[in-house]
Amino acid sequence: MRRHPLSLYTLLTGALAVILAAALSLTVTAESARAATTTVRAESYAAQSGVVLEATADTGGGQNAAYLANGDWLRFDHVDLGPAGRLTLSARVASDGGTGSLELRTGSLTGPLLGVIQLAPTGGWQTWVTRSTDVTTHPTGAQTVFAVLRSASPDNFANLNWLSFTGAGGDTGAGWVPVDQAKWNAQLAQFRAMTPAPVPADNVRVPEFNATCTYSHSKPDDPIVFPGLAGASHMHSFFGNKGTDAFTTTQSLLGNTATSCTPAKDLSAYWIPTLYDRGAAVEPEGMIVYYGSRLPDTTATVPFPQGFRMISGDARSQVATPAGSPNQFWCAGAGGEIGRSADGNWPICAPTAKLTYQLVFPDCWDGKNLDSPDHKSHVAFTYDGKCSGAYPVAIPNVSFVFTYPTTGASGALSLASGMASSIHGDFFNAWDNDALGHRVKDCIIQRAKCNSAGTF
Template identity: 30%
Template sequence: MGRTTRRRPRAGRRTAAASIALILAGGGLIAVNSYAAAGEGQGPWPGGGTTQSGTLGAGPVPATVKCPEVANGLPEVPEAARAEVDRELATMDSGITEAYQRFAEEQEQIERDPQFVQNAILGPLRSKREAGLDRIAEAIGRITGERPQDLRALAPCTLQTDGADEPGQDGGGQDGGGQDDQNGDGGQGGNGGQAGNGPEASDFADIRTVSPNVQEPPLLRGASRGTFTTDCDVNANGKFNPDNVIVAPGVSNGAHHMHDYVGNQANDAFASDDDLAAGATTCRDQGDRSTYYWPVLRLQNGAAEDDAQADGGGKDQNVGKILTPSQVTLDFVGNPRGKVTAMPRFLRIITGDAKAFVNGNANANASWSCTGFEDRQLKDKYPICPQGSKVVRSFKFQSCWDGRNADSANHRTHVAFTDASGRCPGGFVPVPQLVQRIVYDVPPPVFEGADAAVFALDSFPEQLHKPVTDHGDFINVFDEKLMRELVSCLNEGRRCGPGDPAQAPGGDGPEPKDAPATATAAPTGSPAPAPAAPAEQQPEAPARPDAPTADPAPAPGDPYEPATPAASAAPATEEPAAERPPAEPAPETPDADRARPEAADAPAEPTAEPAAPDAPADRAAAPSPARSEPATASVRQSPKAPAGTETPAPPTAGGSNIPVPAGEAAPQAVEGGLAETGAQLWPSAAGAVLLIVGIALLRVRTRREGPRHR
């Protein structure tokens, strides 16, 4: 009995100790997992999951500094005040850049003090913007005699997430554009990328997951069916600068990112119209001294570029090796409803929005695709192209002009897009539409490990290199004779220009008609004439009572032929003009990669074709994930180099080009599903089981031992 009496308390103590250990272990697992789940994906607030107000939250990470676009909120700016206003707007852009950089650099301080963002970053930024807005109002008031009111409502800035402003921020004047998670990535997730401010994996999409989504209006009787191609090289001479003579004239580093320039070589922030008229040009036809520029594309693989310590480059968080395009195609096309009139000399057009990530996508006009898949266009994702296919970015510029102004205060209101049928807004006349297509031989992105490398646009730092911020700029500096030829070519339905193999000196003429073809490139939201088709297949719109007709448009004098009225109001039933000739597949001249209708018997996916014997080896090779160096001067395209890396995309059912609703164009991997949620919560579940088992054991032991110790 003695031994039994001694053992029972020892066994009971062991049972009690085990029960307590189970309870503590279970409770600990629950507590730790709950804390980690609350903090996961959170921003720079105390504790990793605490919002600016100091409470534990589960909202998305504040990603960037968002400020209203002042240029879009200004009243009419008189010409005499334009230069001063532009300088103030550029100064405000610099202030946003500085505020974002401090936000990105001061994460530790922000974690310690939730009010630091407001007191040290957003508050001072607001004060600077209010002062600039006051100077803008004063400049306008000196000319008009009436100072604009309420401009200070555009001063406050916020911290933006992908979908909502962080609560507790300095609110006020929003830009009204909305930012409802247009990128679909559900939170910035820490701003990956080489410079710590993007891009990240969610900014990319496999082009093969995108449904065909390109539609074109039919060409009506009287349409201007021609195509004029100008060949201005691929920036082989490496002309870059971070200026923007349209948006920020007279301001160095006005863009805060590098641009590629082709055409006019006199373009910098200080170039006047006279400078551009006298400048050299890279265009084969010296009558085209126009300037064409766009943000550079970089391979972010850890390699440093020459501008790593320069404005517009590393100082503005644009890093990596600048990629030289393998091809640049510059086409001017007509209007699907009627004739076009000449563009005025020095007409300035910007298309897309360099600040679309924070402004919303009202002015976004980015278009991303892959060769062989150009009937599928991405707006807010970079494409992941299959092997043998190249990255394509394209723009269709505004093609309606107000008939009076070569520029406007916000650089947008003097030009406009057509509607879906090709009609210009009331008071606007059709002009030749610039269609710009830029092709890159770039390796597919790699997101993890030592070989991580992605490609990305240069951007304003706070725009996080989002693909939706892509944009293009154009200043028309065609001479009088060449502009007349361009307009005649379009209105007469011809195919013209030095890029046309049949007309170019030394050209080899078109390829056989059974050569592989690619689909037509078109940016989302900018309608344009349908792709060329053989005359007998060209759709004609029959005259019918409900058919829309063109708005009567003013007929401003042709800036090159003042006595010639604009032939832009031709009704849909006008007798047909000459049919646009078939778009013959051509050898790989500067427009050899141009989009063409898909072949009906195209293979399912692009595959690399054998290179021609005279093709450079590095041009013939298909892009490979193992490549770490960008395409540079060694891959610049010879006008006669045959294409060897592109094959057509798979045909679509019935040739349909059904548009995909916004946000659904590129199905992406879904996060937050049941499996993912279970994977995140299993420690809490295990902890609960341990807790229950421990309590049960303790209760059993108490019941058994209790009567013996009474």
Template identity: 30%
Template sequence: MVRNTRKRRTPLATKAIAASAALALGGGGLIWANFYASAHESNNSGQNQTKAAAGQVATIACPDVQQKLTNVPDRARQGVATELANLDKQITEAYARLASTRQAQAGDANFVQNAIVGPLKDKRNATLDRIRIDIQRVGGQVDASGLTALAACTTQNANQNNAGGGQNNNGGQNNNNGGQNNGGQQQGNGQAGAGQNIGGQAGNGPVAADFVDITKVSANVQGKPQNGGQASTGTFTTNCGVNANKIFNTDNVIVAPGVTNGAHHTHDYVGNQKINAFSDNGNFLQGGTSCQNKNDLSAYYWPVLRLQDGTQEFDQNKDGGGKEGNVGKILTAQQAEIKYVGNPTSKVVAMPQFLRIITGDAKTTTNGLANANAHWSCTGFENKVQLTEQYPICPQGSKVVRTFAFQSCWDGQNIDSANHRTHVAFADPASGACGNGFKAIPQLTMRLVYDVPTPTIENGQVKNPYAVDGFPEQLHKAATDHDDFISVTTGGLANKIANCLNGGQRCQ
């Protein structure tokens, strides 16, 4: 693999990560408060967990090659990105074969290894070799043996934990996924899921264990750091709508530029109106915007939330949609609140034009929780409970809330990095300071509020569940929630945002 001198968090690391949530206080409007909650929150609900037969294979787990490639030369990045997208496609195809051959698996203990995992390794080896060639062709250095070691994939049984799960969090309580199975004994609610035993309308989740009654979860939201004398205490709000005009695609121009269906799941888009796999810095400025502030051409996009109620959506028979296990009624957020906040220890510098940031990890089911940054809650509970590994079941009159707080420290040089992570970082959870010579930038926070019919759990099965879109092999777990952002501004807006925060003002 490519050499990396920066230490990377391991899947078993339990680290507090920065987050932000909005607190709804009666009819008095919204007050935003930063808090620093563990990404691995605990669950004391006592909810019974569904169990599955010990030998049931639920999904395929492959090393995430992209996370290992931290120093890809610029001239090789497009070719490498294309090959990384090929790796994702290969996993998707292997998972589809896994899901469609349950009968053969039951009759042959070696079927999965011989017919699915073995051939997948061969395909990955060839793709990894092309990545090596792409990098070496432009003078880059590659640990060829290390790269080859990433070819082999494994399977996860239905009663396995999420990769990296099971550790204690900072509070010393058991991680809520420590005893949770990945699949459950639930039958799919029809369509392709019938008889596949891993739940959901399309047979790839979620399951009953992926939901929790939020009223039975202990408070886990930690206080925010104290503001110092140099704190940037202002806020800047941008109103960009809720994607009421239904701009969707299954691309991801950050991680898979030039690759149609590179995300393998559908995104909502607000802000820039022309973002797809073929957009680039040369045409972002021609995209137009859904934001009220027409100088905000930034792209804000996240995986859609679906109600798995049997609805046949427009993409039921399309790549990234029903063909890849993303099914049900797409729910439009009732509110999509986008706000930039400051830093408790220092002034912020303006975001550079075309800065890309991805927060969270779409592959936590197989990667583990090291990069998880999902936060789920309910209105009325946001200042008490934030969930990462389960979807909340909200009480009557309360709505589902997804909250994102992006990395707020920047290396001062790069608008992206080979693995799309190392050019930005989270602030220290205790102090809020940026480390390693990184500079504080405005922290992008987002709050999405949904009116979701309450799921019910009967006999160990969840009826009419909701879930975020994702890669099919990730089983629609709550922890896979993520958010993407490209900073594109005109008229000096980036400087105006920074000056607003540094001046302690409330701007929009």
């Protein structure tokens, strides 16, 4: 049965959705334009059949196309598919039941098939994931694109928030960066030949190890998003490799042995937007980078290749995050949260507690690229406890946990990227292969809790 279109969420956030929808009817951001990515919001259709719009709980707000069933379709005009070459088709989707597919066709409902994206339950009608597929040939330039839903069931089975079309870019950090297969195969062979260390009988059986880091430095640089462009970004607080700046590369990270993290063999770079209190920077007193696994079967997990990079979060998200919102800042310590800031977006902590955030990264990889044009399309979050399809490789589930020496009581907090909802983080891997491999083998695959030294 089809759900009633006027959900409580729609009623409560409809006004915000109207504002955001007008601003986001067709979005090609400055970053994505550099990266040859065209992103089309679902609500920007030129024509449709069977579609109802509702306010979305997805990052960035706006509206999603809801209650989609077999045969429903949306038409988008003037979609730039770019020049000839590989093209990644991605759809931001949510589903509470049913399986099917999303056909993308050009010209008409029965026109040439551009590609097919497989759809499956995500865990909820507002639990959003990105599904992707690659095509090697496609029409070029501006096209009329039809998104057609297919399912063996007559019931609605999917919601759609946006589509993106990403062409192959250069290997300078702004596009697809293919992994060196020879080096990757050698790293995998070394990893698979490792003998796991015996786990003590009293060990806590949690698949986890960590790097414990202190604040290193701040710069308005981002070597993943704006490589080689010093000062092009908002201010970031850096952890780990002390040489990180706009010109950072894999080679420069491996060549600079000064790090603010333990262990010393982790030369990776980690960064987040700087926090401000009434215009004064508040640097975290520390960050713990956890490497773990959310998979029921951890044995397929492999280390990151050197030079791997990814981003979690969205610097463009500027939406309210009142108490109870997902992915919000919280108070760690005795007393916890005792109030909210004047705008409701930040917790006020007890004097014995401190402002904290945990940022979680995707845990499945396409196995082909160290980076992608949007720095996210080469990775995905597992939605069913497995890594499969376009993202078959299980990688450690990275999360940043950072704590600030403030209770937030002044009520004038902001991020360099804007509102609290814009929190995001970058990871640029430069672990020593042997050190990382042993930790994955000993701690994650054996489901054993390890410390920063990689021991039990």
